[in-house]
Amino acid sequence: MSASPLTRGRLGVLAATMMALAGSALAQAPSWPTKPVKILVGSPPGGPSDITARVFAEQLGKRYSQPVVVENRPGAGNNLAAGVAAKAEPDGHTLVLSPDTVLTVNPLVYGSQNFDARADLVSVSVLSSFTQMLVCHPSTGAKTVPELVARARNANLTYASGGPGVPGHLASEMFLQGAGIRMQHIPYRGPAPATQAVLAAEVNCGFLATPTVLPHVKAGTLLALAVSSAAPSPLAPDVPTLATALRQPGLDASFRLVLQAPKDTPAAVVRELERAAAEIMKDPAVRTRLQGADLLAQGTTSAQARELMQTEMARWEPLVRRLGLKAD
Structure with a gap:
């Protein structure tokens, strides 16, 4: 029995509606990612950038059912990884996670670069923030910030960092400016050798990433004097903030980890990435994992x-220009 004209009309309307809905769903479905995604990190494994990148990559891979790999390319104050990302195909499949210093400080410090971090990269999302811990070798003879300040007024002390303009260098200079003292800066090629230098007493002190130095503090081979954040570290709540130690409210040297993509990455891909970042970083399990590494x-x-x-x-x-910071 053939359908009546009225029934055929209703079926036609229903079919058209279903096709329209299907077309709308396809239009809304993200066209990214279509292949594995790579997240470059400009520091060695185990640091704040690496920890955040790996937690984010794991969740991103689950979300889109695509492999998301983290590749460490340390060097030049995180410039090496950022430069590779800046020259990658702008399709959202090569990203970089860097401390904000790549954008805020490095363009002033590094005179010769083959890319412009401010122009060649798009900031997609700030995934997390982190701080530094002021540690000293026990032989320095200072167990508190006031004791270190007093020692620095009467002795030539040194401090290590992972290189000119890195977070530890900036936190140290903020401390020295606030305390009104001087210590000689000894830059190293990355946070790992800087930490080893303090452990070996080659250098007196250093502002270094909390997760990196905390095991040495617990072992008694380094002394923790302060953290650079406005609030105490959840990993070391008994260590005072620099603002408290110096009695200078408002002192805060926190740093942010920025997810970036090459310029000309399609706006739709950037929107999809920032939406994914917002949802992943709101996940209580993710927040707890990062907090366990002193990351917010x-x-x-x-x-x-x-x-x-x-x-x-x-x-x-202003601090960079006042110090005249430059790196080869």
Whole structure:
């Protein structure tokens, strides 16, 4: 029995509606990623960038059912990894996670680069923030910040960092400026050798990533004097903040880890990435994992990331210019 004209009409409308809905779903479905995604990190394994990148990569891979790999390319204050990402195909399949210093400080410190971090990369999201811990070798003779300040007034002390303009260098200079003292800066090629230098008493002190130095503090081979954040570290709640130790409210040397993509990455891909970042970083399990490494999950929008970078540029540029920081 053939359908009546009325029934055929209803079926036609239903079919058209279903096709329209299917077309809408296809239009909304992300066209990214279509292949494995690589996240470059400009520091060795175990640091704040590496930890955040690996937690994020794991969740991103689950979300899109695509492999997401983290590749460490340490060197030049995180510039090496950022430079590789800047020259990658702008399709969202090569990303980089860097400390904000790549954008805020490095363009002022590194005179010869083969890329422009501020122009060649798009800030997708601030995934997390981290701070530094002021540690000293026991032979330095200072167990507190006031004791270190007193020692520095009467002796030529030194401090290590992972290189000119890195977070540990900036935190140290903020401390020295706030305390009104001097210590000689001894830059190393990365945080690992800087930590080893303090452990070996080649250098007196250093502001270094909390997860990196905390095992040595617990072992008694390093002494923790302060953390650079405005609030105490959840991993070392008994260690005072620098602001408290110096009695200078407002002192805060926190740093942000920025997920970036090459310029000209399609806006739709950036939106998909920032949406994924926001949702992943709100996950309680993710937040707990990062907090266990002294990292505060964030997950901002791209616009918020850009605004934060402008604020940090204005914050650190006067210090960089005052010190005349330069690197080969």
